[in-house]
Amino acid sequence: MELDKDLKQFLEKIMAFANKTGIAYRTGDIYGGLAGFWDFGPIGVEIKNRIKDAWWTEFVRNRDDIVGYEGAIITHPKVWEASGHLSSFTDPLIFCEGKCKKKHRLDHLVEDQLHIQSEHLDLEGMRELVLKEGLICPECGGKLGKPITFNLMFKTQVGPIQDSASIAYLRPENAQLIFSGFRNVIDSTRVKIPFGIAQSGIVFRNEISPRNFLFRVREYELMEFEYFTDPQKTNDCPVFEDVTETQVNIYSRKEQTDKISDDFVPMSIQKAWDDQIFKNKWQAYWLATFNNWFTDKMGINGNKLRFRQHLESELSHYALDTWDIEYQYNFGWKELMGCANRTQYDLEQHQIHSKTKLHFSETDETGVKRYVPYVVAEPSVGLGRILLTILADGYQEETVNDRKRVVLKIHPSLAPYDVAVFPLQKKPQILAKAQDIFKFLRAQGFTVNFDDGGSIGKRYRRHDEIGTPFCVTVDFGTLEDENITIRDRDSMQQTRIPIEKLVEELKNLRNNYLAAKMI
RNA sequence: GCGCUGAUAGUCUAGUCUGGUAGGACUCCAGCCUUCCAAGCUGGCUACCCGGGUUCAAAUCCCGGUCGGCGCACCA
Incomplete structure (x- = not known):
């Protein structure tokens, strides 16, 4: 069965699917819901946490040049005065x-x-x-x-007395917490330029018109980092080589304004740099790195991604150049991630308003050098948007034995369960053996679900729907020869292997998922 | 926020025009049967978005709101 994902109703289908499977519900559903706010259910919260963890692991834990941060949600009002958010949004x-x-x-x-x-x-x-x-x-x-x-910002009051001095705001972005905490980070850690400060956290924007399920919402989790360089060395990017071969779809200002070509152009990052499409090497590097992360770690179809440069008129008050990575949703090409070059704007603003020096000092052969660091790139991506994209990209309907099979083909490392364990029959010996394997896999660090309800086929379908990549079935034979059956979600293929090789096999299957899909 | 449009179980939906006991399918739960891909049988749980009005009587008609979709606007 061909599923037409371009249909207008497709997102409504995803919304119903997410509700049915326990991924996301309207908040306050029993009272009719509240526009722009969503709750995540048992399955959704697992996927969400895994996306977040993958981001943090990739960009903080596994890198030497990025450190973490977590700022307060209710923010000092002066922060928004300095950043320009207060005056720009009333x-x-x-x-x-x-x-x-x-x-x-x-x-x-x-x-x-x-x-x-x-x-x-x-x-x-x-x-x-x-x-x-x-x-x-x-x-x-x-x-x-x-x-x-x-005003785009949600306002609240701090303390029992309601007067102008008690007004505070729920942050509309994480970035300002990083900028206003910058002095503390450089004073208390040994970071060296160039480096980044990353934060994942909930932000609030009082959008006029929330739309499209998880896409445009009023409260969401934003994962972003600020990457600081020496303002004189904004193009010194020693890791650029890592991404030169990356193939991306470029939709620059030229393509958007030229009447002749109103479509994106596929090319390598090296070519895009040589053709001077990007103004900054680090920004190109980070965009390409995220493109690869979306395809390789999030399992998103790269053909549905493109890099779109903001038009001059779209740029934020702080941005020199901004590129979005857009995904082709059924409701059009829309921003999945934004990556702005914020220059020295924010640190300079905070320096003026706080009367605190926000420069970085370093010593090189010419002596001591002082400067306000320059934010070459701010890769900023909404967690809910990634979740939505993974659902839209991975949701499949197939026909198996004349019946519809719904399968969520998400990357195994993001699935709510790593593996499910079934006893083929409810006979006591088989049940006991299946329980043993279930407990064993859990002890080995897998997220496991045990299911003995209904027929075996029904269990496979239930787990297809929530994206469980592998199911392990225990049968009579297992009691004899210690072999079990592993069944693959996408192909429905079954393989019989010894229990002692199960852990290794599951890890192999998970790690080689994308490579195996290519063949 | 404006215009148009819609809202019936967990899901899909019949009924609304023409007011009169809310029906089906799937899911889910229990039991029987079966045992490697949503099989079968029996039973069960669960719904008219909310608030007013009209009426003997409202899922149905009227008004207001909430939420969704589409279009416009907005998206520093």
């Missing part, structure tokens, strides 16, 4: 109640139509002007409604 808006229903910046309307400065007016002041001066919608001449203040 736009007063007003809606047209006439024909066009469009939204307008109220401060701009007041300035344009009345030619007065709006800077010192609050929302109420501007509202009075609208009524007094009879301002109308500049689009269609319709009546204007009640104005609102739009």
